[in-house]
Amino acid sequence: MNINDHNSVRVTFILLAFNQEAFIEEACLSALSQTYENIEFIFSDDKSSDRTFELMQSTVNESRAADRPVQVRQNPENIGLIEHINLLCEIATGELIVVAAGDDISIPSRTEQLVDAYLKSDRKANSIHSSVIMVDETGKELGLLEPRIIKNKMDLIDISLSTQLLIGATHAWTKNMFEKFGPIKEKGSYEDLVIAFRSALLGPISYVNAPLVYYRVGSGMSAYKKLPKNxxxxxxxxxxxxxxxxxxxxxxxxxxxxxxxxxxxxxxxxxxxxxxxxxxxxxxxxxxxxxxxxxxxxxxxxxxxxxxxxxxxxxxxxxxxx
Incomplete structure (x- = not known):
């Protein structure tokens, strides 16, 4: 694979944020540190009630790494995860869409490795994902987490019925796949469970056998909940x-x-x-x-x-x- 083939894939890197002021600066900087060249960034806040959007703006403005197209935006009102995903997939111009959360950290070569896996599939994979290194709210490493879909070697029927597939924080998918199926209609669903299944319907799902994301547990969607006492x-x-x-x-x-x-x-x-x-x-x-x-x-x-x-x-x- 030569460098021209590699950079022929236009990538949209989407950073989704909501009330993550404690982690958003680090998440933004990790996104802007991506080594892949043919990339646009969309940093989008779902009308946070804290300083997340303000910090997102200032981080991009102050970063010397922001020499590629960066759009920093905020929804006029909170619309929820699924509507946010639908909106940003429509805005994205890339052939491949890489998604990150506002409390996670992408390693610099994440996009590059995802693109490599996509090209190795001859552009047939509509989802590409990886393992993660779990970290707590202080950044302390808690160990490696591998996706269930890899550990259990699932076929299409298994995938259709499973509620644990890939790790959404590592997910990338093709713009074409989203255009083929259209927006997600079920607002109460989780986008990774829907999009991974969509990809499996169309062809292979590619996996990068390396942790490409530091995945924050104990905050956001991964926060542990107390067991009910009644x-x-x-x-x-x-x-x-x-x-x-x-x-x-x-x-x-x-x-x-x-x-x-x-x-x-x-x-x-x-x-x-x-x-x-x-x-x-x-x-x-x-x-x-x-x-x-x-x-x-x-x-x-x-x-x-x-x-x-x-x-x-x-x-x-x-x-x-x-």
Whole structure:
């Protein structure tokens, strides 16, 4: 591969930020330190209530590394992650879109290595990703984290049903893939779970076997949450998860149908099962019964979820924490 081939891939590097003033300067500088040449930067803030946007602007203005196109922008109102992703993918002009979060750190060669992997796939891979080094809020390294999709060697059916695929903080995808499927409609979904599946529908997903990102845990989307201490809290936690999974499955089914793929029929059953869970956790038992189609898998899911509700209630009654 010669240097001209390498730099023929136009890249848009997107930095997404929201209320990350403690980490945004380091995230911006790591983005601007990218060694890849044919690149544009879009630093976008989703109407933070802290100084994130101000610090983003000042970091770019003061950095000598900002000698390539850099757009620093802020949404006029908070629109949420999925709408933010949809908007920025429309704005991006690159063939390949590399995404970073406002509390993570990309190593200087991250984009270069992602492009290399993309070219090695003959531009057939629509998603490229890597492992990460986890760090805490102080920057202390906590170890290597590898994506589930690599460790479990998933096929398309596995991917269609999984809620743990690649690590979103490392993700890059093609502009063409987003144009083919259009914006993500399910606002309650997670973009990495949707886009990785879209990519798998179209062809291979490429993996760079090296940590290209220092991934912040304990803040943002990765923040650990306290376990609920009462019945209502425990059920509400399960309800929130069911809502997310239902949104992911719904979007995946929509995307598969859009390009005429019929080899992921299990998704329809999985979506019904998840909607039943959502109805039960919401206390709408009549709605859950209406969703039953008497398939063994669906019926088993109904019985299992009712059992979870029953035994969770018993557990908290025993501990007097209702």
């Amino acid at each position: 019945f209502a809290g425990a059920v509400n936690t399960r309800l929130k998860t069911a809502h997310i999974v239902a949104a992911v499955y719904g979007q995946r089914l929509r995307d598969a149908r859009k390009i005429g793929r019929t080899d992921v029929a299990q998704l329809e059953t999985a979506l019904i099962q998840t909607k039943i869970k959502t109805a039960i956790y919401s206390g709408q038992y009549a709605d859950a019964i209406k969703l039953l189609n008497w398939q063994p898998a669906v019926l088993a899911s109904f019985i299992k979820t009712m059992g979870i509700i029953f035994f969770t209630k018993i557990r908290f009654l025993i501990t007097n924490e209702t």
